[in-house]
Amino acid sequence: MRELGAQVAGDYEGLDPVLVAPLKGSLFFVADLSRAIRAVHELDFVELAGYGGAAPGGHEHVRLLKDLNAPIEGRHVLVVEDVVDTGLTLNYLRKLLELRQPASLGIATLLDRPYRRLVDDLPVRYVGFVVPDEYFVGYGFDLDERHRNLPELRVAEFRRT
Amino acid sequence: MTPVPARSAQTPRFANDAERECARLLDFYGVPWEYEPRTFALTEGEDGRVTEAFTPDFYLPEQDLYVEVTVMKQTLVTRKNRKLRKLRARYPNVRIKLFYRRDIERLAQRFRLDFAR
Numbered sequence: 001m002r003e004l005g006a007q008v009a010g011d012y013e014g015l016d017p018v019l020v021a022p023l024k025g026s027l028f029f030v031a032d033l034s035r036a037i038r039a040v041h042e043l044d045f046v047e048l049a050g051y052g053g054a055a056p057g058g059h060e061h062v063r064l065l066k067d068l069n070a071p072i073e074g075r076h077v078l079v080v081e082d083v084v085d086t087g088l089t090l091n092y093l094r095k096l097l098e099l100r101q102p103a104s105l106g107i108a109t110l111l112d113r114p115y116r117r118l119v120d121d122l123p124v125r126y127v128g129f130v131v132p133d134e135y136f137v138g139y140g141f142d143l144d145e146r147h148r149n150l151p152e153l154r155v156a157e158f159r160r161t
Numbered sequence: 162m163t164p165v166p167a168r169s170a171q172t173p174r175f176a177n178d179a180e181r182e183c184a185r186l187l188d189f190y191g192v193p194w195e196y197e198p199r200t201f202a203l204t205e206g207e208d209g210r211v212t213e214a215f216t217p218d219f220y221l222p223e224q225d226l227y228v229e230v231t232v233m234k235q236t237l238v239t240r241k242n243r244k245l246r247k248l249r250a251r252y253p254n255v256r257i258k259l260f261y262r263r264d265i266e267r268l269a270q271r272f273r274l275d276f277a278r
Contacts, residue, residue: 051186051189051190060188060189061188061189061191062189062190062191085264086260086264088186088187088190088192089190091190091192092190092191095191116264117258118192118221118224118226118228118258118260119192119224120224121224133263
């Protein structure tokens with residue numbers, strides 16, 4: 001975290017960036033990363049409705065549940081994500097934020113699975129760990145909204161019924 | 162302002178539930194797609210006739226990427242992987258990836274999806 005924080009602080013020195021964290025998975029990561037960045041910056045949050053498949057009550061298209069609190073036009077934006085897999089969610093968020101004309105838009109992710117990527121032109125500039133194709137819980141990662149509070153990342157195992 | 166999600170013009174007849182779910186997923190995130198738009202010849206006989214071909218399930222024009230959906234476990238996709246290797250060898254400029262059940266499950270954040278196996 002210190003390494004990532006130092007990198008970000010060096011790259012964004014004097015640029016007063018906005019760290020944008022999609023809720024809720026990145027909550028703990030952005031809290032730690034923000035404290036590790038020894039440079040002035042702002043924090044803001046968005047929340048997207050997750051994909052629910054064909055489940056009753058599911059949404060047909062992705063939509064914002066919570067928008068940014070402040071405009072980002074002309075600002076340097078760093079999206080702080082918990083994990084990048086296919087890149088579909090981030091691709092949507094990137095398009096959404098780019099419409100607001102930030103000065104720059106980069107991505108920091110705690111975990112990365114680049115081998116799962118469908119959208120591979122994302123501006124992922126900072127990666128904590130490239131991880132194997134396992135499902136993680138803890139440190140913000142949930143299973144049915146639980147276990148986010150576990151202080152460390154754990155690999156979840158599933159038994160199919 | 163929200164980007165307008167893209168949707169393919171007509172809903173095709175999908176081969177299985179996983180393909181249908183994949184199309185729904187792409188629509189959800191506003192990623193344009195085409196269903197089985199191209200068949201790639203992999204091998205030909207001495208008479209020039211195609212003896213093996215491969216038709217990827219989806220083409221994503223914005224990514225210039227073909228996607229093959231598999232409902233099988235990753236350890237059981239040897240045959241598909243062999244075809245993908247052949248395709249990549251013969252068409253090195255064509256980008257193709259396997260899209261696993263797990264990818265959909267992760268995005269769906271559900272773990273009891275009942276896809277056709």
